[in-house]
Amino acid sequence: MRVTRRRLRVGAALLVTGALVLSGCDSTGTEAAPSPSASPTPSRTFTAGAPGAGDAYFPSYGNGGYDVARYAVKVRYDPAKDHLTGTTTVQATATADLSTFNLDLAGLTVTAVTVDGAPATHRRERNELVIKPASGLVNGNGFVAEITYEGVPKPLRNETLGEGGFLHTPDGAIALGQPESASTWYPVNDHPSDKATYDFEVTVPDGLTAVSNGVPGGKASKDGWTTWKWSEKSPMASYLSTLVIGQFRITTATHRGKPVYSAVAIAANGSADSSIAETTEVADYLETVFGPYPFDAYGGVVVSDNRISYALETQSRPVYSAGFFRQGVNTEVVAHELAHQWFGDSVSLGRWEDIWLNEGFATYAEWLWAEHTRKSTAKAAFDSRYAGASAKLWKTPPGKPGAKELFSESVYQRGGMTLHALRMSVGDKAFFQIVRAWAAEKHNGTATTAEFVALAERVSGKQLDALFDAWLYGTQRPALPRRL
Incomplete structure (x- = not known):
């Protein structure tokens, strides 16, 4: 995430109602006595x-x-009435x-719920939303819940982090936000520790485009409405899902056999189009550093x-404020959000406390991209921040920033800087081996800081x-690292 101010087994559920007693008849037809060795369930x-x-935060x-495997989200949105109707199917497995x-x-009103039909x-x-199935759900068994709902969707206001979620716009809507937003337009287990695959069907009035995550599945029109389909088959944290409805300049292509789909708001200037057009070039460079691009589609959305x-x-299609491109082409922010496809999206947080694993890697990717494009170097970026950082930056530990400082400059x-300090300590060869191993070993999963430290030490x-304690948890400027 970047701010413009640069602040920084499905199956049926079974109910066991009591002890099961085995009984039967012997060969003469007489009821047999229970076996002495038999024990009731x-x-x-x-x-x-x-x-x-x-989550502590x-x-x-x-x-x-429970653990969700898949969401199938079908919504119909009428911008003229600011009204949404939806049916979401949740495929999950009980873990208790x-x-x-x-x-x-x-905010939305639930009109019907079924579990396993x-x-x-x-x-x-x-x-x-508290759901009571007709029968209890057995630990280890799959179940399918279907929720039908409707209403006027509203954003959520986080007391410390501001507003996120579904926003009505003059020509449509934007569903976006971190750390929460998904629950404003579909029922969800809204925490990044429970990743799932997604299918979206979004029906909007003809003439509007509805953009979401993953691979485009085409569109179909009927009776003045158009249904747009999208599919994300890689596990995705719920806050990474998005829905953007409106009028856009659309660009489509194929890159390395994968679809590229980008949408730029009509009101955005041409620098936005030029910046988003660099998506695949930036992603190709980041592949050389981090390893294979982790998803089945590329793209970007610019909103005004x-x-x-x-x-x-x-996931697979970052959303950018048009404000990033008012002063001209800006590929640094593109590098930041694309780096998150590896770190934040493919390798996701198990808890919000470890947010630096997302934002530290994405910030460092900006420095590497600037070096690749000969605008600066990672060393220069580190040196300038080390010399000129504010006192607050050193007082806020990025490894444990607290909920109020989740998106602080320190994080x-x-x-x-923590990543560059690691690079200075272990050398370039080991550092980039660590980065690639982290992306590969945690691909499509969740991770913690402790796991990253353990991997860095192993590799x-x-x-x-001592290095990570000083740079992630210390409250004063650490000494410059030396080669270990």
């Missing part, structure tokens, strides 16, 4: 799933008791014996709404606790 106790994923985000489970859904009861507790003053690494700049053969 113990009864199950079904309990409510947790209303949060257990955002305890109410996400939910517990559940009497109820929660999904995150903000049977009607389920439901209730709302603020932004939690003044409420969006940032860029976000929405971005000290995050990038480099060096003991690095």
Whole structure:
């Protein structure tokens, strides 16, 4: 994420109702006595799933008791009425014996819920949708929940981080935001620790384009409405999903056998088009540093709404504020958001505390891109920040910034500086081996800082606790690193 101000097994669920007693008849037809060795199956106790994923920074985000494999999101949006109707199918597996489970859904009215085809009861507790299936869900078994809903979608206001989610615009809508946004337009386990694949069908009035994540699946028109299909088959954290509806300049192509789909708001200037056109060139360079591009599609979306003053690494198709391109072509922000495709999207956070793993890598990618284009060097970027950083930057530890400082300058700049300090300590060869191994070994998964430190030590053969303690958790300027 970058701000313009540069601040920085599906199956049926089974219910075991009690002990099962084996009985039968012998060959004479007389009822046989139970075998002395037979023991009854113990009864199950079904309990409510947790209303949060257990994140220390955002305890109410996400939910517990199940793991989602796939979402199929079908929505119809009428901008003239600012009204959305939708049906979302959630394919998941229970990770506990559940009497109820929660999904995150903000503001919209639920009209029907089924679980494995049977009607389920439901209730709302603020932004939690609590679902009680007709039968309990057994730990390890798959289940399918279908939720139908409608209403006027509204953004969410985070007390510390501002507004995110579904925004009505003059010609359509934008659904975007971090750390939460998905729950404003579909029911979801809204925490990055539970990644899933997605299929989107978005129906809008003819003449509007609806852009989402992944591979475009075509469009079909009927009775004045057009349905756009998108599919993301790589696991995706929910905050990385997006929906942008409006009038755009569309560019399509194929690159290395993968579709390229970009959309630039009509109101944006030509520098936006020129910048987004560099997407595949930037991605190709980053491949030489990080390893193979991790997804099945490329692209970008530029929006002109003044409420969006940032860029976000929405998976396979980042969304950028038009403000990034008012002064001309800007490929640095493109490099930042594309780096997130590896670090943040493919390798995702297991908890929000480790946000530097996203933003530090993306910041460092900007420095590497500037070096590649001969505008500067990573060393120069590090040196200038080390010499001129504000006192606040050193007081805020990027490895544990706190919820209020999640997108602080320290997370971005000290995050990038931590990586350069690692490079200075272990040398170029080991450093880039670490980076590529991290992207490869955590591909399509989630990760923590402790895992990154362990991998860096394994690959480099060096003991690095002191280095990371100083650069990630210290509250004063560390000494310049030396080669270990």
